[in-house]
Amino acid sequence: MPATLLREGGQAALVDALFDAAREWSVGLHFNKGLAGAPAAEIAAAKDTATNPQVLDAFALAIIAGGGAPAFPGMPAPDLLAARRDADGIDKAMAALRKIAPDAGAYVSESNYFRRDWQRAFWGTNYPRLLAAKRRYDPHGLFFVHHGVGSEGWSGDGFTPVS
Known part of the structure; x- marks a missing residue:
């Protein structure tokens, strides 16, 4: 959440948005994930990382999430209707x-x-630089994760390179 929302012109909108979001789903604000107001040395150090530069002016990370047991063969199937309802509530809260x-x-x-x-x-303006490093040091894409740098070069199941 950008620190600009804490200024006089943004506070009412922030309160209204949090109220509207909380009517749809639980909202958590993690104040340990933003650097707004941090000492200049800490902000300078964070600028030299792969993290999205927006964290430098964020006062909190908003978490709106759901979860459940994993679905594996031999285990009870998840309640897909409930999962879709939960996902809809989460999407509305995030909106x-x-x-x-x-x-x-x-x-x-x-x-x-x-x-x-x-x-x-995830990476903001850092992504092109990270992708260049990934292509240089892992040109065949051996190391990847879902939505990791360079993963757009692989199929959704992770087994087939995309041309």
Whole structure:
């Protein structure tokens, strides 16, 4: 969540968005994930990392999430109707926050598995530099994870390079 929302002109919108989001799903604000207000030396050090530069001016990470037991063969099947209802509530809650922070980044370890703009959300302006390093040091894509740098070069199941 960008620190600009804490200024006089953004506070009412922040409160309204949090209220609207919380009506749809539980909202957690993690204040240990943003660097707004940090000492200059800490911000300078963070600029020299792969993290999305938006963290430098973020006051908190908003987490709106659901979860459940994994679905493996031989285990009870998940309740897909309930999962779809939960996903809808989560999407609506996130939409309320996106109204006030439409281009906010995301924390790669706690993000939407289906996020379409993951390169921008996770790494922002750092992505081209990270992709160049990935291509240089791992040209065959041996090391990858879902929505990791360079993973757009692989099929959804991770077994087939995409041309």
